[in-house]
Amino acid sequence: MSWIDYAQSLLDKSWLGTLLGIAGIVFGVLTYLWTRKRTSLAYVHLGEHLLGSASDALPQQIVVQYNGISIPRLTKSIVILWNNGENTVNGEDIVAKDPLRFHVGDDGQILSILILKSSRAVNDFSFLSTPSAKANEEVFTFNFLDANDGVVVEILHTSTDRKPRIKGTLKGLPQGFRNLGQFIRPKPQKSKPGKLQPLGSILLPIGVALTGFLTAVYGPRPWFLANSDTGLLVYSFLGVVVGMWLNNRFWTRRKYPKSLHTEALE
Structure with a gap:
């Protein structure tokens, strides 16, 4: 069989067109993510009552x-x-009449505030003492923030609200900071030589899916997949498992940049 006949036989297969279509969609999405230019500031938070409730x-x-x-109480809030x-x-670009500031609940006051970690010292992130500042607010400023530049701030206050x-x-950012909600404390990272567990947890589902696809196309199908009724149940079950895995990976991912991770967040 010549290479032309072989190529024609591949093009005649319906699954190849579907695979090329999926690959095209993935390539388009990745190209968009790599080339997009956005202006966006975001933050996540975590709070707990140290004394009182x-x-x-x-x-x-x-x-x-x-x-x-x-x-009356002591509350600790962490903002990234x-x-x-x-x-x-x-x-x-910060508007002087409406400066950037941390705000805790109206029923409390800020006792202390400090920077636990900063991505770069040249960002010059600092707090400002202003005569008009409220007891439950703290004004801050910075020189500039490049992509993924930021800070981790700890606030001790007396508010019942743990979510600052x-x-x-x-200017140019009318929506302000995007609140991405409460972040989940990452588990302590214990490095074990010779083991790549995070990489394995990512590649294993991909390998299983690829193996199943190649087996379905080239290999002999088991009897329970050849049968339309049982095959539908098996594929549905696998779809639910993969969906749960993707959902877990999405909600437990670290939302903030890796450079801002510190042991105080664990």
Whole structure:
């Protein structure tokens, strides 16, 4: 058989057209992701009540003071903010009449705020003390943020709300910071020599799917796949398993840049 006849025989197969179509869609999506240019700032948060709770303050028998002032509860919130786009965001674009600021619940006040980690010192991320600042807000600024530049901020406050927000206005970014919700604490990373578990967890489902596809096309099919009824059940079950795996990978992924990870987040 000549190569022309062989190529013609491949083109006659219906699965090849489907495979080329899927490959074209994947290539188009990847090309879009690689070439897109967005201006976007995002943040995720995590909070917990160290003393007291959301519904009740500390008992009267317990007195906790901060700088000589009694507080009803102590809440710790962690905020990770970063440049989630591809375009550089400049600090000079912050609107002076509506500065960027961290905001906790209206029923509390910020006791302390500090930077746990910064992607780069040249970003010059800092807090500003302004006379008009509210007790439950802290104004901040920065020089610039390139793609994936950001900071990890820890806020100690007395609010019942554990979910801080970022307010303020930036020129060219009317939607402001995107709240991507609460992040899941990543498990402590224990490196074991000779084992590539994260890579294996990604490649294993892909290998299983590829093996199943090649077997369905070239190899002999088992009797339970040859039968239309049982075959439909098997394929449905595999689809549910793959869907659950993809859903788990999506919701447990690290939403913030790897450069901002610190042991304090584990």
